[in-house]
Amino acid sequence: MSNEFELDFNRSDRLGFPEVIYGASKPLPVLRDILQSYQEKGLNALATKVQAEKGQVLTQEFAGSHYDETSGAFLLKKIESDESESNGVAILSAGTSDLYVVNEAYYTLQFLGCHAARYNDIGIAGIHRLLGKVEELKKYKVLIVVAGFEGALPTAVGGLLPQPIIAVPASVGYGVSEGGQVALNTMLASCANGISVVNIDNGYGAAMAAYRILANAS
């Protein structure tokens, strides 16, 4: 083959955040090589959607790494648990079915050095659960809202809270909602104002969008 991997190490200088590795379609040896080239430069790294059998091997091979099996996020960085003082990003979802997306957003924000807090089990079938949290949620600068099935949670949040809202459809559901396309379209068509949306299951992209806001718009 005529050329080697040419990683974009100086993206951080250009944009303020580093390149991230899409782990799903890369075989283990390729992932290992890429991660090592980061480690040798003393850089942190994040690989997303790494399947369990690959993630478990990498965790053992890279000291100081962290692998979240629910989301497939693999971090070459120490995780600091400082959610208590969180005032950055709140990640809202309806329950355990969406956790794989919530965690991808959460660990990406950890990787970027942002505070983030997770609020699970805020589904709109029991709207009182959201209503009871409205005051608490006002302290965050950005809200990421994850939902599968019919994806109505961001609409409800958007009618109650004024912050930037990044909606993430989750591929959780069956029948017409299988694959997440209905949740995506619901979020795009929402009658609540000013919600913006990322790709289905793209917790990572939502975190990056939140980071762009936190780092540049203040």
Place this chain on the structure above:
Amino acid sequence: MSNEFELDFNRSDRLGFPEVIYGASKPLPVLRDILQSYQEKGLNALATKVQAEKGQVLTQEFAGSHYDETSGAFLLKKIESDESESNGVAILSAGTSDLYVVNEAYYTLQFLGCHAARYNDIGIAGIHRLLGKVEELKKYKVLIVVAGFEGALPTAVGGLLPQPIIAVPASVGYGVSEGGQVALNTMLASCANGISVVNIDNGYGAAMAAYRILANAS
């Protein structure tokens, strides 16, 4: 042509409700002939989705008829305005954009002799408007809920009220929600329990479903 129209005049005996005429794709002379055959038998008749230019002619030709231009419903029946004492069906919607569907349901129920009341401007972007009506809405036996765009209103209603709920997607919206397919899918995928759904813009079908409940399930 080898045979004439053969109308299903005795459906009422079999099912308890008469045949209804789909007006959209029938030319004026055909509609006129069908309506006359009903009138000659002394039967009431309902034609749905009759375009304005046909409806206006028919209104002048058939004494005692009523034509609602918003929905295209044409009734060969006297309308009695008795909404005040209504305890049958409440038809909920987010606003004037959905009125053509609301009215099709409303006039179909009038045709079937059911009490019906319309509640417009109950969109979920301002959820307080729905919350303020919950007690009043408890008195109806069936709820028809019409919504376009992302179609989330039935989900909100379904989480607050226990009655049978028939959701009707309206083909109001643009971009991904053009044509009503997103509203339809949202309603089908709703996390609120026990909502059932009819075709896009099918206010007539929702009214018939409500009639089946009122006439047979009590």
Place this chain on the structure above:
Amino acid sequence: MSNEFELDFNRSDRLGFPEVIYGASKPLPVLRDILQSYQEKGLNALATKVQAEKGQVLTQEFAGSHYDETSGAFLLKKIESDESESNGVAILSAGTSDLYVVNEAYYTLQFLGCHAARYNDIGIAGIHRLLGKVEELKKYKVLIVVAGFEGALPTAVGGLLPQPIIAVPASVGYGVSEGGQVALNTMLASCANGISVVNIDNGYGAAMAAYRILANAS
């Protein structure tokens, strides 16, 4: 994580029926925890679409539970077999291929305390089988009709019987009918009046819609 599961235990007070657990995307430990929290409160519980490997473990762990492998319904409730005196809901289908949906509806109605009877092998290719049951079917208050492939059974039933009809498309078929979308659209577009529809494979939702009718519209 900043908060624990917050189950909606008082939904029953608000709507007259309890929360139900979507089992498909929850891992075994999560399902076990949720079921235990119900059991500790002395409440019945229903989890739907629980895969066989999880259902078999839960059946052994929870005394007095019932697991239907065909549909994946798991009940924390004693099943009482009283179909003989049934006058509540009839569940119609074309045959064994649809049984997984039929049973989800059946066990949900059991969970809700409603009488239900199953009529399998009533496909429309042999219409005489349906015609021979018309008188018997008149005694039920609500009809749930399940069909895959082209989904025409509800139309035939709707032309012969006057009760409320809730149609459920089943994801049984191949080629254009794979996944159930054709059956869904056929039911939505049906020329039979007043049929309402729930999501593909949503036997549970059909049962809930029937329950709303039985409990509130009489």
Place this chain on the structure above:
Amino acid sequence: MSNEFELDFNRSDRLGFPEVIYGASKPLPVLRDILQSYQEKGLNALATKVQAEKGQVLTQEFAGSHYDETSGAFLLKKIESDESESNGVAILSAGTSDLYVVNEAYYTLQFLGCHAARYNDIGIAGIHRLLGKVEELKKYKVLIVVAGFEGALPTAVGGLLPQPIIAVPASVGYGVSEGGQVALNTMLASCANGISVVNIDNGYGAAMAAYRILANAS
């Protein structure tokens, strides 16, 4: 332009039936030229889906031609009205909404010299209308069945009659059934055995398929 129209005049020798002209997207002068080249050779000709403004002009220009405005079929051939002794093809449909497809099939069969009879208003919502015609319909060699909306009529016919059945979906309907795709899929997925299907609104193709059977399979 480097070459003129090169019409396939000898297709009739090869296949037993002549080329037919698709009229919808050809401007009037082109249609006129093509028809004249047929007329000059003393051949009959058929153009399908000719819009009214073009058809009316052509009718005046070509003596002995026939134009059916409902279907847009334009024939350079004398029509002989001999339906009474018909034992060739029966064309069944649910009503006036489908007549534009029925007539395209009917006039194509006229063009090909086949006997054909039209049975309108045989919708399945009133199944007794079909049941009452079963004996009469047994005398035809081929059945063409046209239906819009949910397209269930061919299934019902296929369960009652043994002849070859060619189903034609009509683009009549609204919401999910707009454009005829649902009727098409219903017919393809039909549980009735041995129904074959042609394109949406393709009455012409159905007539040609019937002709292939009548002319070659006996």
Place this chain on the structure above:
Amino acid sequence: MSNEFELDFNRSDRLGFPEVIYGASKPLPVLRDILQSYQEKGLNALATKVQAEKGQVLTQEFAGSHYDETSGAFLLKKIESDESESNGVAILSAGTSDLYVVNEAYYTLQFLGCHAARYNDIGIAGIHRLLGKVEELKKYKVLIVVAGFEGALPTAVGGLLPQPIIAVPASVGYGVSEGGQVALNTMLASCANGISVVNIDNGYGAAMAAYRILANAS
């Protein structure tokens, strides 16, 4: 459960051909029971799309049965190998990839007592292979043409041969042609006249359509 299987044993009297069993979604015990009820009555039976693990067991259990693993067709009937004198149905396809559909049609025709011959490897990329067979193919009364990918073979056949042509799309392909939808649409939109089409992979339906022609239209 309130009723047993109610098989349609007298369909043969009504339509001239027996009921056929869809094997794909029925578990082994159900298939076994249905087949036994046929065997006890001394009737032949055909089950389609029976997966290999079920088919192999059934072959051992039912003496005189035949199972074709390529197509999944299971016959309770002796196969008589009389292709040599065949003048009934020719089944054409482009190659081994389509053989599973070809064989389903072939064994269904065997079951129905019709002569059938298979012509594989007649793809249109090498059109000379088809041209060389045109004279030989003229002797058959009906042509079944199977094709995957872009599905153009029926168009080529339809331009060269005058018989009834039943086209069957095969779910063979990748990218845009994955699942067979492109082949289906190509066949429906074919510019060759009078081709009719059955569902994707529905070799059985094509055979039934051929049977309707052979048995009734002559």
Place this chain on the structure above:
Amino acid sequence: MSNEFELDFNRSDRLGFPEVIYGASKPLPVLRDILQSYQEKGLNALATKVQAEKGQVLTQEFAGSHYDETSGAFLLKKIESDESESNGVAILSAGTSDLYVVNEAYYTLQFLGCHAARYNDIGIAGIHRLLGKVEELKKYKVLIVVAGFEGALPTAVGGLLPQPIIAVPASVGYGVSEGGQVALNTMLASCANGISVVNIDNGYGAAMAAYRILANAS
């Protein structure tokens, strides 16, 4: 009808921005009534997607209003032209075809009191035009990027600039890109990090998302 319009006048207190009127599907008299109720309260108002024939009438009836025919935005507010000192939002697009979306975003920001500047003719086919503006674009807090056809502009912008980017697909294109769905999907699937997306043609929604960032995240 049982209730009047119930406008959400206090949304501004709750969320910090007022309700906006969807003008496309409201008839002129309804629009007039709603606008008057705002004017009587001394409130500003914005109606979007108002068709030209309605907008021209309203402009004459409401003194001090502004109507942009390109986008259909109608403002009950004085426009102050202060783009020169702009450091709020830059709206980027490829050219005049997208201007109707650009202007909807622009006038919504005017309505909300935000500074905004429009950069047209920055298509990626001539990437040097974007490269030449990178330094100038760094001064804005939020970037709105509008694109039709294949929708690749936001990806290019996202690789060069670090701010929050809200992408808006425009329904400009033909063939596969007709309707804007391809542009939408390209933006959602973009390999550039942290881009978020709103509905097709939703310039208004993009402006609201920018407003949420400007008003709350700093």
Place this chain on the structure above:
Amino acid sequence: MSNEFELDFNRSDRLGFPEVIYGASKPLPVLRDILQSYQEKGLNALATKVQAEKGQVLTQEFAGSHYDETSGAFLLKKIESDESESNGVAILSAGTSDLYVVNEAYYTLQFLGCHAARYNDIGIAGIHRLLGKVEELKKYKVLIVVAGFEGALPTAVGGLLPQPIIAVPASVGYGVSEGGQVALNTMLASCANGISVVNIDNGYGAAMAAYRILANAS
């Protein structure tokens, strides 16, 4: 507005061919301004998909221009009619319905200074018409093949001729083939080797692809 049109006048130096103007969505004054800026620089210009009412005005305003109403191509360049000695590009199609696409390719090649010849009426339903041209077609360096409906023509051409083939789907057809998506997919899935495809109705893009071959690959 903060900036003027910034046209990409030097694209010709970079790529060897000039920018082309998409005329469909630009209003007349905008088109006029752009064309004038080209004319003032002494450059040729091409605008595609210009609607008749705009094209007719522009033809009168710009001396030496040419407007083809069939395709909407508007050229600021003298057309030289030298097809006779053509050995560059052959444009093949099935007939007059596809002419609007054929002509867009033809006039684009004229604009680029390439020889081109049009072969209309080469549909595959009469395959002898193509077979009779095979030798003549061998003299061209590139073949552009346009087809609507099922789009099978490029496959037939690809099996007979060895040159580069650029297939263009035309949005001509009805039912499943309406809009050109079926023709597009057939071309992409073609079993003939090495055919490449451009967007539906994109005669311009096909000409540009041919130009890239003629200008750079020799």
Place this chain on the structure above:
Amino acid sequence: MSNEFELDFNRSDRLGFPEVIYGASKPLPVLRDILQSYQEKGLNALATKVQAEKGQVLTQEFAGSHYDETSGAFLLKKIESDESESNGVAILSAGTSDLYVVNEAYYTLQFLGCHAARYNDIGIAGIHRLLGKVEELKKYKVLIVVAGFEGALPTAVGGLLPQPIIAVPASVGYGVSEGGQVALNTMLASCANGISVVNIDNGYGAAMAAYRILANAS
């Protein structure tokens, strides 16, 4: 079965390139037989998309063969490694995820005797990587550009380089980009001029299109 395989051995004389075997849906014994019939004639052969378990067996059975597991290409031909002097085709892609498509194109070109070079890791998120290669890439006669996700790479290449460009969408991505349809549509709708496209994952077709250019257009 009435006929044996009839391979198209003389396609090479007709078109200048041999038939290629689609390996994905052929069982091992069929592949073995076909390859042996080539080998016995002393011909080279190429089978594409051969799964690993079949490819590994074939490699051992056929001396002098080569199997590339990444793409599934199996060659009955000696591979000569002469990329260094390459001036034929450059294959560009964004990274290891697309390698299975890149390699199918690469080995097909090897089979056809063309020089080819692979340029991986040229994604547009870091556009400088492409910009740095522009001069080097000018030496190739044809460019094949492979991309998954949003598929924007060919657009960027097309704006910078003048050669023929064949774009190949890869089925790499998730959410809306799963399956490659978004990449396909982006490439078809590209605003860069004269890009042509082949089916999703069709590296083989892209190589054949390049071969047609190299062998015939010079």
